[in-house]
Amino acid sequence: xxxxxxxxxxxxxxxxxxxxxxxxxxxxxxxxxxxxxxxxxxxxxxxxxxxxxxxxxxxxxxxxxxxxxxxxxxxxxxxxxxxxxxxxxxxxxxxxxxxxxxxxxxxxxxxxxxxxxxxxxxxxxxxxxxxxxxxxxxxxxxxxxxxxxxxxxxxxxxxxxxxxxxxxxxxxxxxxxxxxxxxxxxxxxxxxxxxxxxxxxxxxxxxxxxxxxxxxxxxxxxxxxxxxxxxxxxxxxxxxxxxxxxxxxxxxxxxxxxxxxxxxxxxxxxxxxxxxxxxxxxxxxxxxxxxxxxxxxxxxxxxxxxxxxxxxxxxxxxxxxxxxxxxxxxxxxxxxxxxxxxxxxxxxxxxxxxxxxxxxxxxxxxxxxxxxxxxxxxxxxxxxxxxxxxxxxxxxxxxxxxxxxxxxxxxxxxxxxxxxxxxxxxxxxxxxxxxxxxxxxxxxxxxxxxxxxxxxxxxxxxxxxxxxxxxxxxxxxxxxxxxxxxxxxxxxxxxxxxxxxxxxxxxxxxxxxxxxxxxxxxxxxxxxxxxxxxxxxxxxxxxxxxxxxxxxxxxxxxxxxxxxxxxxxxxxxxxxxxxxxxxxxxxxxxxxxxxxxxxxxxxxxxxxxxxxxxxxxxxxxxxxxxxxxxxxxxxxxxxxxxxxxxxxxxxxxxxxxxxxxxxxxxxxxxxxxxxxxxxxxxxxxxxxxxxxxxxxxxxxxxxxxxxxxxxxxxxxxxxxxxxxxxxxxxxxxxxxxxxxxxxxxxxxxxxxxxxxxxxxxxxxxxxxxxxxxxxxxxxxxxxxxxxxxxxxxxxxxxxxxxxxxxxxxxxxxxxxxxxxxxxxxxxxxxxxxxxxxxxxxxxxxxxxxxxxxxxxxxxxxxxxxxxxxxxxxxxxxxxxxxxxxxxxxxxxxxxxxxxxxxxxxxxxxxxxxxxxxxxxxxxxxxxxx
Numbered sequence: 001x002x003x004x005x006x007x008x009x010x011x012x013x014x015x016x017x018x019x020x021x022x023x024x025x026x027x028x029x030x031x032x033x034x035x036x037x038x039x040x041x042x043x044x045x046x047x048x049x050x051x052x053x054x055x056x057x058x059x060x061x062x063x064x065x066x067x068x069x070x071x072x073x074x075x076x077x078x079x080x081x082x083x084x085x086x087x088x089x090x091x092x093x094x095x096x097x098x099x100x101x102x103x104x105x106x107x108x109x110x111x112x113x114x115x116x117x118x119x120x121x122x123x124x125x126x127x128x129x130x131x132x133x134x135x136x137x138x139x140x141x142x143x144x145x146x147x148x149x150x151x152x153x154x155x156x157x158x159x160x161x162x163x164x165x166x167x168x169x170x171x172x173x174x175x176x177x178x179x180x181x182x183x184x185x186x187x188x189x190x191x192x193x194x195x196x197x198x199x200x201x202x203x204x205x206x207x208x209x210x211x212x213x214x215x216x217x218x219x220x221x222x223x224x225x226x227x228x229x230x231x232x233x234x235x236x237x238x239x240x241x242x243x244x245x246x247x248x249x250x251x252x253x254x255x256x257x258x259x260x261x262x263x264x265x266x267x268x269x270x271x272x273x274x275x276x277x278x279x280x281x282x283x284x285x286x287x288x289x290x291x292x293x294x295x296x297x298x299x300x301x302x303x304x305x306x307x308x309x310x311x312x313x314x315x316x317x318x319x320x321x322x323x324x325x326x327x328x329x330x331x332x333x334x335x336x337x338x339x340x341x342x343x344x345x346x347x348x349x350x351x352x353x354x355x356x357x358x359x360x361x362x363x364x365x366x367x368x369x370x371x372x373x374x375x376x377x378x379x380x381x382x383x384x385x386x387x388x389x390x391x392x393x394x395x396x397x398x399x400x401x402x403x404x405x406x407x408x409x410x411x412x413x414x415x416x417x418x419x420x421x422x423x424x425x426x427x428x429x430x431x432x433x434x435x436x437x438x439x440x441x442x443x444x445x446x447x448x449x450x451x452x453x454x455x456x457x458x459x460x461x462x463x464x465x466x467x468x469x470x471x472x473x474x475x476x477x478x479x480x481x482x483x484x485x486x487x488x489x490x491x492x493x494x495x496x497x498x499x500x501x502x503x504x505x506x507x508x509x510x511x512x513x514x515x516x517x518x519x520x521x522x523x524x525x526x527x528x529x530x531x532x533x534x535x536x537x538x539x540x541x542x543x544x545x546x547x548x549x550x551x552x553x554x555x556x557x558x559x560x561x562x563x564x565x566x567x568x569x570x571x572x573x574x575x576x577x578x579x580x581x582x583x584x585x586x587x588x589x590x591x592x593x594x595x596x597x598x599x600x601x602x603x604x605x606x607x608x609x610x611x612x613x614x615x616x617x618x619x620x621x622x623x624x625x626x627x628x629x630x631x632x633x634x635x636x637x638x639x640x641x642x643x644x645x646x647x648x649x650x651x652x653x654x655x656x657x658x659x660x661x662x663x664x665x666x667x668x669x670x671x672x673x674x675x676x677x678x679x680x681x682x683x684x685x686x687x688x689x690x691x692x693x694x695x696x697x698x699x700x701x702x703x704x705x706x707x708x709x710x711x712x713x714x715x716x717x718x719x720x721x722x723x724x725x726x727x728x729x730x731x732x733x734x735x736x737x738x739x740x741x742x743x744x745x746x747x748x749x750x751x752x753x754x755x756x757x758x759x760x761x762x763x764x765x766x767x768x769x770x771x772x773x774x775x776x777x778x779x780x781x782x783x784x785x786x787x788x789x790x791x792x793x794x795x796x797x798x799x800x801x802x803x804x805x806x807x808x809x810x811x812x813x814x815x816x817x818x819x820x821x822x823x824x825x826x827x828x829x830x831x832x833x834x835x836x837x838x839x840x841x842x843x844x845x846x847x848x849x850x851x852x853x854x855x856x857x858x859x860x861x862x863x864x865x866x867x868x869x870x871x872x873x874x875x876x877x878x879x880x881x882x883x884x885x886x887x888x889x890x891x892x893x894x895x896x897x898x899x900x901x902x903x904x905x906x907x908x909x910x911x912x913x914x915x916x917x918x919x920x921x922x923x924x925x926x927x928x929x
Contacts, residue, residue, distance in 0.1 A: 047335070047336045048336075049335045049336050049351065050316060050335055050336070052312070052350060052351050053312040053313060053315060053316040053335060053351070053356065054312070054313050054316055055313075056312075056350070056351075057273070057311050057312040057313050057552070058551055058552050059350075059551065060312060060350065060351055060352065060353045060356060060551070061350070061352060061353060061551075062269075062271070062352065062353045062354055063352045063353075063354050064078055065078060065079055066078060067079060067082050069082055069085065071085050071110070072085075072106075072110075077103075077106075078103070080098070080265055080267045081103060081106060081107075083263070083265055084096060084104075084107040084110075084229075084263070084265055085107075085110055087107075087261075087263050087265075088107065088110050088111045088114065088199075088229075089114075090261075091198075091199075091227050091260075092227060092260060092261045092262070092263055093227040093228050093229070093230075093245065093249060093260060093261070093262045093263070094107070094228075094229055094230070094262065094263040094264070094265060095205070095229075095230040095232070095238060095241065095242055095245060095262070095263070095264055095265070096229065096230070096231050096232070096265045096267070097232050097233070097235050097238045097264075097265070097266045097267070098233065098265070098266075098267040098268075099233055099267075099268070099269070099270040099271070099542060100233045100542030100543065101271060101519060101542075101545075101546075101547040102267060102269070102270070102271055102547075104231050104233075104267070105203075105231065107229055107231070108126060108201040108203075108229055108231070109144065111124060111198075111199045111201065111229060112124050112126075112141065112145070112172075112173055113145070113148075114198075115172055115173065115198050115199065116145060116148055116150065116156070116172050116173070117148075117151065118151065118152070118198075119151035119152055120152065120196075121152070121154075121196045122172075122196055122197075122198040123171065123172060123173070123174060123196050123197055123198060124172065124173050124174070124197075124198055124199045124200070124201065125173075125174045125175075125176060125181060125197060125199070125200045125201070126141075126173060126174070126175045126176070126200075126201045126203065127176060127177065127178055127181055127200060127201065127202050127203060127220070128175065128176070128177060128203050128204070129177070129178070129203065129204045129207045129514055130177065130511065130514060131161045131162075131163075131177060131488070132484075132488065132491060132511070132516060133203070133204075133514065133516060134159065134161060134175050134176060134177055135159070135488065135492070136492075136495070136516060136517060137175050137203070138157055138159050138175040140517075141156070141157045141173055141175065142156065142157050145157075145173075150172065152172065154167075154170055154171055154172050155167040155170055155171045155172070156171065156172060156173065157171055157172070157173045157174075157175065158170065158171030158173070158174045158175070159174075159175050159176070160174060160175075160176040160177075160180045160181075160184070161176065161177055161180060162177075162179070162180065163874070169193065178207075178214075178216040178217055178220060179216055179659070181200075181220055182216055182219055182220060182223075185220070185223050185224070186589055186593060194225075197224070197226045198226065198227075199226060199227055199228065199229060200220075200224055200226055200227075200228045200229075201228070201229045201231065202217065202220070202221075202228060202229070202230045202231065203231050204231065204232060204514060205217065205230040205231060205232045205235075205576075206232045206233075206234050206235050206535070206576060207514075208221075208576055208578075208579075208613075209574070209575075209576045209577040209578070209579075214579070215579035215580075215581060218578065218579060218581055218612065218613055219581065219586070219608070221245070221248065221613075222248070222581065222604060222607045222608045222611065222612060223604055223605070223607070223608065224604070225252055225604055227260060230245075233538070233539070233542050234535060234538045234539060234542075234573060234574075235573065235575070235576055236306070236572055236573030236574050236575045237573075237575050238264060238266055238576075239264065240575065240617075241575070241576045241613075242262065242264040243616075244613050244616040244617075245262045246262050247611060247616065248607060248611050249261075249262050251604075251606070251607050251610070251611045252604050252607060268306065268307070269357075270309060270545075271545065271547045272544075272545030272546075272547070272550050272551055272552055272553050273309065273311055273353070273545075273551065273552045273553070274309065274311075274541065274544055274545065274552070274553050274554070274555055275311060275552050275553070275554050275555070276288075276289060276554075276555045276556075276557075276569065277554065277555065277556045277557070278385070278393060278556070278557040278558075278560075278565065279405070279409045279556060279557070279558050280387060280391050280392060280393050280394070281391060281392055281393075281394050281405065282388070282391050283391075283412065284409070284412060284413070284416070284556065285385050285387065286385065287385055287557075287565070287569070288310075288314050288317065288383040288384075288385070289308050289310065289314070289569050289570070290308075290310070290314070290318065290367075290380055290383040291380055291381070291383040291384045291385065291566075292380075292565065292566040292567075292568075292569040292570035293305075293308075293380045293570045294566070294570050295371070295377045295379075295380070297570065297571075297572065298368065298371060298372065299372065301572060302368070302372070303368060304364055304367075304368060305570065305571065305572045305573060306572070306573055307538065307573055308364070309357070309360075310360045310364070311552075312351075312353075312356050312360075314360075314383075315335075315356060315359060315360040315363060316335065317383065318360070318363050318364075318367060318383075319333070319334075319335060319363055321379075321382050321383070322363065322366060322367060322370065325370065325376075325379070327366060327367075327370035327374075333362065333363065333366070335359070353551075367379075393562060394559075395559075395561070396559050402559060403434070403437050405558075406434065406526070406558060407437070407438060407441060407443065409524075409556070409558060410438065410443070410505065411443070413522065413554075413556070414445060414504075417521075418521055418522045418554050418556075419445060419504045419505065419521060419522070420498065420501065420503070420504045420505065420506075420520045420521055420522075421504070421505050421506075421520055421521065421522040421523065421524055421554075421556075422505075422506050422508055422512065422518065422520050422522075422523055422524070422540075422543055423505065423506065423507045423508065423523075423524040423526055424508055424509070424510065424512070424513065424523065424524065424525055424526065424532075424540045425507065425508075425509070425525075425526045425527035425529070426509055426510055426527065426529040426531045426532065427509075427527055427529070428483040428484075428485050428509060430507075430526075430527055431481040431482075431483055431507035431508065431509065432481050432507070434507050434526075435474055435479050435480065435481045435507050436470075436474070438477065438479055438505070439473055439474050439477045439479050442477075443477065444476075444477050444478060445477060445478030445479065445504035445505055446477075446478035446501070446502060446503075446504055449478070449501060449502060451500060451501065451502065453500070454497065454500050454501075454502040457496070457497075458472070458475060458497075458502070461493060466489065466490075466493070467490075467493065471490075475497060475502060475503060478502070478503055478504040478505065479503065479504075479505055479506075479507075480494045480497065480498065480503045480505075480506045480507075481494070481506065481507045481508065482494045482495070482506050482507070482508040482509070482511075482512050483508060483509040483511065484509065484511050494506065495516060495517070495518055498518050498520075499517070499518060499519075506518070510531065510532075510536050510539070510540065513536065513539040513540040513542075513543065514539060518543065519543065519545075519546040519547070519549075520543050520544065520546065520553075521544065521545065521546060521549075521550050521553060521554060522544055522553060522554035522555070522556060523540055523541050523543050523544040523553070523554070523555055523556070524555075524556045524557075524558055525537070525540070525555070525556070525557050525558065525560055526558045526559055526560070527559060528559065528560050528561060528564055532560075532564070532568070533568075534567070534568055534571035534572075534573075534574060535574055537568045537571075538573065541553075541555050576613075578612070578613035578614040578616075578617050578618070579614065579826075580614050580624070580627075580826065580827050581608060581612040581613070581614055581624055582608070582624055582627050582628055582631065582827070583631075583658070583661050583826060583827065583829070584631045584634060584635065584661065584662075584665065584829050585654055585655065585657075585658040585661045585664060585665070586658060587627075587628050587631040587632065587635075588631070588635055588640070588641075588647065588651055588654065588655060589655050589658065590605050590608060590628075591628075591632065591647075592647055592651060592655065593605065595645060595646065595647070608624075609622075609624055609625045609628055610622060610624070610625060612624050620751065620754055620755060620820065621747070621750050621751060621754060623747060623821075626743075626746075626747055627743070627827060630740075630743040634739055634740075635647075637739065638665075638668065638669070638672075639672060640654070640668070649886060649889050649890050650668055650671070650886060650890065652885075652886060653668075653882050653883060653885070653886040654668060656882045657703070657879060657882065660702070660703055660879075661826075661829055662736075662829035662830060662831050663702040663703055663705075663831065665732075665829050666702065666729065666732050666831045667702055667703075667883075669728070669732045669735075670698075670728055671897075673728060673731075675724070675725065675728050676695060676698075676897045676900075677896065677897050678724070679691075679694060679695070679722075679724070679725075680896045680897065680900065681896075682724075688900070688903070689846065691900060692845065692846070692900065692903070692904055692907070693842065693845075693846055694722070695900060695901075695904065696841070696842050696845050696846075696904065697718060697719055697721065697842060698721065698725060699876075699879075699880075700718055700837065700839070700841050700842055701718065701721060701833070701834075701837065703876065703879050704837075704841045704872060704876050705834060705837055706837060706838040706840070706841075706869075706872055707834065707836060707837060707838070716838065716839055716840075717835070717836055717837060717838065717839055718837045718838070718839045718842065719839070719842075720835075721833075726833075729831055729833060732831065733830050733831060736828065736829055736830050737828075737830065740827075740828055741791070741803070744791050744817065744821065745791045745803060747821065748791045748817070748818055748820075748821055751818065751820040751821060752818070752820075755820055791803040791817055791818065791821075792816055792817065792818070793816055793817055793818045794818075795816075796816035796817070801816050840869055840872075841872065841873060841876055844873065844908075844911060844915075845904070845907060845908050845911065847911075850911055850914045850915055850918060851918050853915075854915055854918050854919065870912075870915070870916070870919075873908075873912055873915075874912065876908065877905070877908055877909050877912055880901065880904060880905040880908060880909075881905060881909075883901055883905075884898070884901055884902055884905050887901060887902075
């Protein structure tokens with residue numbers, strides 16, 4: 001082997017390395033190596049270092065700075081991992097930002113181990129963003145700590161999600177999702193249970209800045225009083241988020257004997273490099289990430305994106321371009337300078353990936369300085385990929401042409417040893433269509449795969465009828481799909497078969513990018529969608545490169561527009577964006593806790609009002625505190641809060657349906673204004689089923705808002721609401737707008753007094769209408785329109801919008817208020833009526849034959865997968881149950897509204913249970929066939 005290696009070095013004219021290898025072998029082992037004679041040489045004019053950078057990038061090794069620590073048994077931790085071990089021992093809070101598969105999750109496992117070893121009632125809570133990830137985490141915990149002998153009488157692990165709970169209050173490790181932990185904190189705050197929480201682990205904490213429903217993450221950080229571990233791979237500028245967490249812990253410090261430290265561990269070293277490609281009409285073409293950098297963004301940020309990691313060959317390209325531009329000191333930064341690029345082992349042999357990265361970081365600093373100093377806007381064009389003659393990046397207009405090109409691309413990836421791969425597209429139907437297309441073309445990706453365990457597992461699944469013939473055919477071809485429309489069991493099977501190598505290519509939606517353990521060698525982005533943004537892109541490509549297997553991972557773009565590729569690769573890692581932390585219902589929940597509790601030592605309600613991330617980032621006055629006061633006044637006007645400071649019985653149902661705001665508030669408004677009672681009386685001649693239909697239609701508009709594709713036929717959308725119902729909705733919205741206009745006007749008056757210049761400034765031109773001094777003349781002319789408003793922004797004032805009309809366009813009102821009023825539209829509980837909603841729940845309730853109704857749902861008539869529809873129906877049954885519990889306590893005897901709601905609950909629950917049984921039988925019959 002050594003003879004072959006030295007002969008290869010001689011062939012590539014790497015004389016110095018060859019001689020050092022021979023000398024090292026001779027000194028170390030006293031062996032003289034004979035080189036195989038050959039006159040052939042690979043002709044090049046590269047130095048040895050340049051040759052390695054250009055051709056050996058896939059074999060350069062990382063040199064890890066590991067430490068022998070007796071707290072870890074299976075491996076030697078890195079320096080940054082030792083830091084979080086120390087933090088856990090000191091019971092400190094921490095936020096860990098590190099790439100996927102870098103080992104950050106080990107911090108949570110070490111904290112779990114300390115809790116498991118204790119003989120008290122202490123508990124650790126692990127919060128996962130999704131139910132699928134929670135189930136996988138619970139399984140991993142059970143497997144990892146299976147051999148541990150618990151010192152207490154509790155179970156090792158418990159799980160709590162909306163549809164499953166086990167060992168909830170009788171475990172050492174509780175795995176849950178944010179919404180369920182929120183329920184636990186607000187409902188058991190007065191018990192001893194919260195005091196037993198030793199640690200809370202927030203996995204994928206960057207979910208905090210996602211959709212509006214993700215404000216639940218911030219609620220939890222504000223409410224808890226125990227130390228926490230927050231994990232993430234994608235947080236831009238985490239220092240600001242860290243500063244907020246420090247201020248938050250200081251606000252909670254009176255509850256502690258000593259102030260608790262919050263550590264920031266920001267580790268950016270990826271275990272594998274990433275090579276990026278796009279697929280043209282002919283081949284895979286490499287993309288240099290520098291070609292995607294936008295000059296204006298560079299000017300704005302004064303730096304490149306923090307996760308732009310260049311490959312060794314790309315670093316060499318950068319050096320050559322800087323050298324050509326006379327931008328750097330040639331001698332001091334030449335790759336041939338031994339002081340710049342360090343080598344591995346105890347003699348000068350191959351370069352290390354660590355030193356190459358450090359060299360690349362130095363060149364990137366020089367690049368930024370050169371481009372900004374000389375304003376070279378087109379410098380990055382030098383790194384653009386050049387195509388061959390007759391080669392182009394296609395925009396597919398034909399499905400057949402697209403599918404054929406995709407097949408050719410996957411075959412090329414197989415030939416280049418780039419499998420296994422995950423193909424991400426945000427279209428479930430496309431996932432299944434592409435998987436079936438490849439299988440129908442009889443392409444087998446695991447023809448040489450041999451694993452008796454995998455074969456045995458598949459045989460058992462087939463015998464137990466958990467998988468059908470179609471699925472079995474896909475697996476035999478090494479293909480699968482994975483999306484949230486599948487059953488949890490099927491998704492687990494796909495994940496397991498992919499991990500053991502039976503499946504080589506999986507078509508998946510973005511749900512797979514969020515923490516599910518499915519390491520792969522390459523990631524393909526297919527089918528451009530609005531949901532594919534820089535955050536989702538980074539989450540997904542973090543899967544590329546298996547630790548311990550791949551030195552390099554691969555990213556491939558297919559059918560993604562050039563401009564979108566540039567935006568994705570050239571974008572900066574997004575910061576965590578705060579949500580406005582309160583809503584009317586959440587305010588009610590918090591103060592209900594205050595009124596019912598004798599002590600608030602277990603949750604930090606004050607922090608919600610005064611120390612939110614929103615206040616930290618934006619507010620110059622405490623907008624959150626004022627909003628809480630006004631919300632209580634609003635609840636008082638609605639009759640939910642009385643003069644004695646007590647909430648009515650209806651508050652319970654509003655709190656239980658908090659995630660449906662403002663629909664929950666509108667439902668209460670309908671109840672107290674006798675809408676349902678009048679509807680029943682007015683339609684007394686109708687049959688009971690017809691009355692149910694009218695009420696069910698209203699309930700679907702409120703709580704079962706499942707949108708239809710606009711291209712769908714009108715006959716499968718909900719019927720229009722009656723005129724009387726529309727009038728009540730309009731009255732409610734007008735009532736809300738009137739009240740909240742008063743609040744926002746008051747708040748804006750405070751902001752204007754505090755910062756008059758900023759509040760009267762146009763956002764783009766920065767012209768301030770409060771200090772014009774006669775210039776410009778046009779602005780002085782329009783000044784009178786902007787000064788008559790307090791709530792409306794100057795731009796809104798110039799557009800003719802006044803304070804009394806700014807909230808009428810309630811969907812986008814926050815765009816027309818003064819810029820100092822940082823607010824989003826969830827704080828205005830106006831009901832937005834949608835006209836294109838699915839009628840599946842209505843048809844389900846009214847159908848006399850449940851089996852035929854199920855067959856209709858399964859058909860292509862609806863845009864949603866049957867699994868999703870059943871989840872929506874399950875949530876709907878819970879809503880009816882909660883409503884009936886409240887009506888039973890408040891409605892008079894023989895109240896017609898309560899009686900019909902009670903019958904509707906019984907009917908929908910009976911039909912739901914019947915439908916589940918039918919679906920089980922259908923699956924069994926299809927498997928037998």
